[in-house]
Each structure stands twice: as C-alpha cells, then as structure tokens.
Amino acid sequence: MTANNSKSEKLSQATLAVHGGERTDEQPHGAVVSPVFHTATFAFANFDQMRRYARGELTDAYFYSRYANPTVAEAERKIAELEGAAAALVTSSGSAATFCALATLCEAGDEVIASDSIYGGTVKVLTKVFSHLGINTRFVSLDEIPNLAEIAGERSKVFWFETPANPLNRIVDLDMVADVCNQAKLFSVVDNTFASPVLQRPIEHGIDAVMHSATKYLGGHSDLTAGALTGSKEFIDRARQKSVMVGTTLDPAAAYLLSRGMKTVALRVRASCENALALARSLRQHPRVARAYYPGLEDDPGHELASRQMSGFGGVVAIDVVGGELEVEKLFNSLKLVRTAPSLGGVETLASYPLYSSHAGFSDQQLQAAGVSAATVRFAVGIEASVDIIADITQALNNI
Ligand SMILES: Cc1ncc(COP(=O)(O)O)c(C=O)c1O
Known part of the structure; x- marks a missing residue:
C-alpha cells in the first residue's frame, strides 16, 4: 500500500502480495499497474537541486539507477510488507543479497557461524569469497545450534541458517535461534527462500534479517534472477550502501517482473504446497523410493516444528x-x-540432483552433513494439476 498507509500490517498476505508497495496516489493517469522506469539516470531540474542532493538534503530524489530506481523501490516496499520488515533491499540475485549482508556485518578478522544445512552456493560465498577477505566461517550442525553461546568467539558476528533447509527440508526452530543469538550476541540471518514470506515471517520470531533468492517463489516464473534482504532500516541502509558501491543493483525490467510475479505469490505458494503434499504422500508408497523428505508428512522429523512456525509445508x-x-x-x-x-x-515442476547441482564439488564429509547421497533427488513442485505431476514421476520411477 502507500508508504504512509499504516493499515498494511493488518492486511493478509494475499492482499499484501497484490497491493503491497503500491503508491496509487502517484500513478500517472490513474494507471492501475505502475509504469516501468526504464532509465539509467535522472535529470535535476536545476543546479541548486543537484547541490541539495549532493548535500543529502533531498532524500526522496532519484539520481542514478545503480543507487535507486522507482520500479526497484516498489518491489522493495512489497517485499518489506510481505516479510513484516521495516525495510528491504532488492539485488541482482540471491547470492548478491548474501554478499551484501555479509559485507555489511563483518570485517577482516571477524567470524561467521553458519549452519551446515544451507544452500551450496552460500557455502561457496563463505568459503571462496569471504575467507579470502579474512572472514572465516565455522560450520555447525543443526544439533549444535542451541549451544551457539558456547561456540561463539569474541569475533563471531553472524549466525547464518536456512529453514526449511535445502535439499532435505530440515526445519530449524526460529524462536530458539533468536534466543540463542541474543545470548551469543550474534546477528541472525535466515535464508527464507524455501518458505517464502507466505509461509513464514522470521522477523516476527525475533530473527534480525531475512535473505531471499527472489529468483524462486517471489518471482515465481523462472524468468528472472533477483535477491532480497529485509530487516531494520538501519541494517538495510548499510547493506544498500554496499550494494550501490559494488553494483549488485537489480535492473528495472527485472524489478517489474518481480513485482508482477509477487502479486500471485500467495496463490502460487498455496497451490505448490498442496501439490507437494500429494506428491510426497504418493512417493513414500512407491517401492523404488527408500525415503521421502517432506515436513508435511506426519512422521517427518520436522513436522511438529514446521506446523508451529509455518502456515504450510513448502x-x-x-x-x-x-x-x-x-x-x-x-x-x-x-x-x-x-x-x-x-x-x-516457479510454476513448473522441476527435478534436480543435488550431487550435480546445489551440492556439486562438496566433500564426502560435507555431503554427509547435508544428508545428500547419490540416491537423493529433489523435486521443486509447481502448480500444474497434482494428478499429472504424480503420474509423470510415478511412471519414471516404474522405469527404474
Ligand atoms: C535456498 C537458496 N538460497 C540462495 C540461493 C541463491 O540465489 P540466486 O541463485 O538467486 O543467486 C539459492 C539458489 O538456488 C537457493 O536455493
């Protein structure tokens, strides 16, 4: 809704998905859909305006699209409202958002503590980018998270985790993490990509910041790459400075697609959850399936916790x-x-093999920690009719 619309907190996720971030009072000709500001730069009306901008007196003015752009800003407002956060930063990919978050929170000599059940690409950002900048990462198993206060050292600054965690849907207790990070004086960041803000709003549980690969449910159509960070205004302002300096900015055309995709995120995520549950129930009965991992299954180890902190199972x-x-x-x-x-x-169902995709290049020890083996297959369930998804995967299993 408009920036000064204080009602937004009371609106449901489906309504925020459609209307969040809108500024209907600013639309030319009463346009129902915001125009795309396909511009790299913004002209000053006169010299004095330029001078006042440079002095920081014109905080709402646009200057150059690497700094800010109205189409990108609309996507940021929508994500912030969906996450119940004070502010959001949108970036050119989820990995760019990860980079900006860590570059904001750590300096050389600091340490990141990260769950060992996270996206493989994030492990690479930590071990192949930040370690080279003098910021090392200590990986902890899910069982060790309650002991973070003992594990954290003087230079430990951040705890990075994911729930549900890729690819086996392991669930981490958000309230517990917020608690132990407070005790350990760690800034907590959760990758909320798998849940989306439709199913889970970590900031309401006391988590400091949320990261997204907006390439996934937020965009929803496999036609863009984008990332997002949400959190306090102070954290997002600092992360934005990094993003502006290194140029991890999202292009306005992709930002438009992202906002358009988000309008249906509540519908899409619910449809995908229903299909995923039906698929998991069916697959677990199949003789060629040794084990199914889905927190919606009553006997899944994450079922109870997921039922408490999520409004659907992903x-x-x-x-x-x-x-x-x-x-x-x-x-x-x-x-x-x-x-x-x-x-x-995305709207379409995809199959991936973690060993050759998200977890390619992992050591045997890392694979074991992530629970990934040569037998593990991941289905990202779309919104087709569940009967067709199940029929296709079943016939493929029958062919083994
Ligand atoms: C859970 C998770 N986090 C982060 C990322 C990285 O996002 P991106 O590919 O948009 O950089 C991915 C990508 O697959 C992911 O699955």
Whole structure:
C-alpha cells in the first residue's frame, strides 16, 4: 500500500502480495499497474537541486539507477510488507543479497557461524569469497545450534541458517535461534527462500534479517534472477550502501517482473504446497523410493516444528531412491512433463540432483552433513494439476 498507509500490517498476505508497495496516489493517469522506469539516470531540474542532493538534503530524489530506481523501490516496499520488515533491499540475485549482508556485518578478522544445512552456493560465498577477505566461517550442525553461546568467539558476528533447509527440508526452530543469538550476541540471518514470506515471517520470531533468492517463489516464473534482504532500516541502509558501491543493483525490467510475479505469490505458494503434499504422500508408497523428505508428512522429523512456525509445508519434496546414481539416471531420463533443471519456486515442476547441482564439488564429509547421497533427488513442485505431476514421476520411477 502507500508508504504512509499504516493499515498494511493488518492486511493478509494475499492482499499484501497484490497491493503491497503500491503508491496509487502517484500513478500517472490513474494507471492501475505502475509504469516501468526504464532509465539509467535522472535529470535535476536545476543546479541548486543537484547541490541539495549532493548535500543529502533531498532524500526522496532519484539520481542514478545503480543507487535507486522507482520500479526497484516498489518491489522493495512489497517485499518489506510481505516479510513484516521495516525495510528491504532488492539485488541482482540471491547470492548478491548474501554478499551484501555479509559485507555489511563483518570485517577482516571477524567470524561467521553458519549452519551446515544451507544452500551450496552460500557455502561457496563463505568459503571462496569471504575467507579470502579474512572472514572465516565455522560450520555447525543443526544439533549444535542451541549451544551457539558456547561456540561463539569474541569475533563471531553472524549466525547464518536456512529453514526449511535445502535439499532435505530440515526445519530449524526460529524462536530458539533468536534466543540463542541474543545470548551469543550474534546477528541472525535466515535464508527464507524455501518458505517464502507466505509461509513464514522470521522477523516476527525475533530473527534480525531475512535473505531471499527472489529468483524462486517471489518471482515465481523462472524468468528472472533477483535477491532480497529485509530487516531494520538501519541494517538495510548499510547493506544498500554496499550494494550501490559494488553494483549488485537489480535492473528495472527485472524489478517489474518481480513485482508482477509477487502479486500471485500467495496463490502460487498455496497451490505448490498442496501439490507437494500429494506428491510426497504418493512417493513414500512407491517401492523404488527408500525415503521421502517432506515436513508435511506426519512422521517427518520436522513436522511438529514446521506446523508451529509455518502456515504450510513448502513446495519442495526430496526422496532417496532405492539404489544410487544409475537408478537416478533412469528416473531422470524417463521424466516427460517434469524437466531436469536447478532452481525452485516457479510454476513448473522441476527435478534436480543435488550431487550435480546445489551440492556439486562438496566433500564426502560435507555431503554427509547435508544428508545428500547419490540416491537423493529433489523435486521443486509447481502448480500444474497434482494428478499429472504424480503420474509423470510415478511412471519414471516404474522405469527404474
Ligand atoms: C535456498 C537458496 N538460497 C540462495 C540461493 C541463491 O540465489 P540466486 O541463485 O538467486 O543467486 C539459492 C539458489 O538456488 C537457493 O536455493
């Protein structure tokens, strides 16, 4: 809603998805959809305006699109409202958002503590980018998280985690993390990509900041890459400075697609959750499936916690097939409707093999910690009719 609309907090997620971030009073000709500001730069009306901008006296003025752009700003307002956060920063990818968050929170000599159940690309940002800048990461298992206060050292600054965690949907207790991070004086950041703000709003649980690969559910159509950070205005202002300096800015065309995608995020996420539950229930019965990982299954280890802190169980289902890579290869080669591709959160169902995608290049020890083996397959469930998704995956399993 408009920036000064204090009602937004009382609106439901589905309404915020459609109207969040809008400034209807500013639309030319009463346009219902905001125009796209396809411009790299913004002209000053006169010399004095330029001088006042440079002195920081014109905080609302636009200057140059690497700094800010109205189309990007609308996407940021919508994400902030969906997450119940004071502010948001949108970036050119989820990885860019990760970079900006860590570059804001740490300096050389500091330490990051990270859960070992996180997206493989995030592990690479930590171990191949920040370690080279003198910022090392200590990885902890999910069982160790309650002991963060003992684990954290003087230079530990951040705790980074994910829930549900890629790819096995392991669930981490948000209230517990907020508590222990307070005790340990760690700034907590959660990657909320798998849940989306439709299913989970971590800031309401006391988590300091939320990161998204907006490439996934927020965008929702596999047609853009984008990322987002949400949190306090102070944190986002500092992260924005980094983003402006290194140029991790989102292009206005992609920002428009992102805002358009977000209008249906509540509908899409609910449809995907329903399909994922139906798929998980069906797959667990299949003789070629050794195990199904989905927190919506009553006997899943994360079921109770997910029921408490999420309003749905998500759209990702992982399985271990009976066998290994050979059997997985037969499965993938038999899929007809479901495409083999990384990513998730789009309208289409995709199959991926973590060993050769999100977790490629991991050591045996890292794979074991993440619970990923040669038998593990991940389905990112879309919004097609569940009967068709289940039929395709079942016939492929029958071909093993
Ligand atoms: C959970 C999670 N976090 C972060 C990322 C990185 O996002 P991006 O690919 O938009 O940089 C991904 C990408 O697959 C992801 O799945």
